[in-house]
Amino acid sequence: MSILIRGAAILGGAPTDVLIDEGVVAAIGGRHDADEVIDGSGLVLLPGLVDLHTHLREPGREDAETIATGSAAAALGGFTAVHAMANTDPVADTAEIVELVARRGVEAGLVDVRPVGAVSKGLAGETLAEIGHMARSAAAVRVFSDDGKCVHDARLMRRALEYVKPFDGVIAQHAQDPRLADHGACAHEGELSGRLGLAGWPAVAEESIIARDVMLAEHTNSRLHVCHVSTGGSVEVIRWAKARGIAVTAEVTPHHLLLTCDLIEGYDPVFKVNPPLRPADDVEALRAALADGTVDAVATDHAPHAAHDKDHAFGDAAFGMLGLQTALGIVVSTMVETGRLDWAGVADRMSMRPAAIGRVTGHGASIEVGAPANLTLVDPAAAWTVDPSALASKSRNTPYAGRALPGRVVATLLRGRPTVSGGQLVGPLVGTGVRNGSDL
Incomplete structure (x- = not known):
């Protein structure tokens, strides 16, 4: 037709x-x-949006989301391709699981679902997953991530960066040093978290891992992608690495462009997210970095949860919030209406660069004959x-x-x-x- x-x-x-x-x-x-x-x-008219960071929960948590319902949310949000993160049950750490995810995406028929493969078996951070098998499978995985858990062991991270090189793959890191953000850390570390009695999550827990990883990326001459950057310090590390010629890219979520940590004052668990909401100064740094291209892409980190996982006391509730249908509106509000990006910039940050980072062919292309x-x-x-x-x-x-x-x-x-x-x-x-x- x-x-x-x-x-x-x-x-x-x-x-x-x-x-x-x-x-x-x-x-x-x-x-x-x-x-x-x-x-x-x-x-x-824009090229179809591409999301580098979507949790579709299938297999294993179909009570929270399915590939079909997540695909519907994506299409309604203007997306034509999404990357489905690996922290499913069972974990997407084998060719069989990533092919299952890709196949069910085809069956839904609303967006191209690109599976993300786990870096480590079972997300345990101990041994590498079947990276080669997933890359050579019918799903042709090119993005690998233990998102939700940091690849905190430097030796394992180095090996992962080395292993993906022949496949032109990328390691997408959830930057969070577990030794600095542990014991139930759930809120930005500062005066507010102390006053509310919530375990603090310091900015340096993110920044120190990014600093280590960009050096490993330089050492291995491999590609690193930093998931959901949330602090001004992280922006500075990434800016330094790019100036040095290191192959690093980064994403920011819509909620980190808009929401600030003062919203947790009422202990509403809907605002509990990983990494946590940050102060206004960090939000400003993230907007500036997205505008100047230091941060390459907007990625939703769409994280649906069933009510019985989210409706708890703040410290006990699951991390995450929905994002697919609201992402574009938030970018328009924070970046277009403020004059920081024009529509060509929106296309670049929400379609062209994400498609290039994820090696998604047929998406993120210029609108031309x-x-x-x-x-x-x-x-x-x-x-x-x-x-x-x-x-x-x-x-x-x-x-x-x-x-x-x-x-x-x-x-x-x-x-x-x-x-x-x-x-x-x-x-x-x-x-x-x-x-x-x-x-x-």
Whole structure:
């Protein structure tokens, strides 16, 4: 089926028509007929968003999320590809498990699901997982991470960096020295954590691991990716490493661009996240680093939890919050409306660079004739209010309930096939009980 997007602004530029046929961009400009016409007046056309850091919970925790429901949330959020993290049950540390995840992503049919392989067996940090088998499997894994647990042993981290080189892989590190952030650490270490009686998580626990790892990346001449950077000190280490020519990239979450640690004052566990929310000075440093390119990408760290895991006293609750459907709105709010990024910058940080880091072919491409039609159409003038009960995820642990966010995703196309149209989910999951995001 051919589709004509009429009068949309590619990356916020001048309005033009875009013809899609046979899954690719067939023409830009000119007059064309098509089987379906989408009115793009006033809308911005972006390459489909790519998430480097999504927890889909399947296999093992389907009570919190499934690949199908997470894929639906991703499509409604404007994503066409996501990386599914390895901390499932069983852990994605073998070719069989990563192929299962990839296969169920294909069955869901809404986004390309790229499995992330574990660095160590069982995330135990003791011996390497089957990195070679996962890289050579049908899933073709290129990102490896023990996310949720730091690869704290320097020798193991060195070996992992060496091992992924022949596959052009990358080690994505959850930077947290367990000896500095232990004994139930759950909040940014400072006056507030002390006053609230919460175990503190110092910034140096993150920064010291990043400093070690960039030196290991230089020593091995391999690729390092730093997950969910949260402190200004971490930004400075990464900036230094990039200036030195070390192959390091980094991501920031939407919540670390917006939320600050003072929100934990009421002990609401929805604000408990790993790494913890930080002070306003760190938030400012992260926004500046994303704007100047020191931090390469926005990654959601979408972390759905069942109510019985999240609804506890703050110290006992699970870490994490939802992120797929709200990510773009938060980036628009914190970066576009503040003048730090234009729409081309949003495309770069949320599509092009993530696709390059994860080696995801067919995504993150410039919108030009012949390019795969993995696209997102956004209404920059439309605001929407976050209603947890209307989100596609099986979980409800969003910190943005009742918040109005700018930037409404109108349509998402995967290889020229609409997965979202008019803000509504379309495709194979309609009628299966997956929530449709009707509030959008």
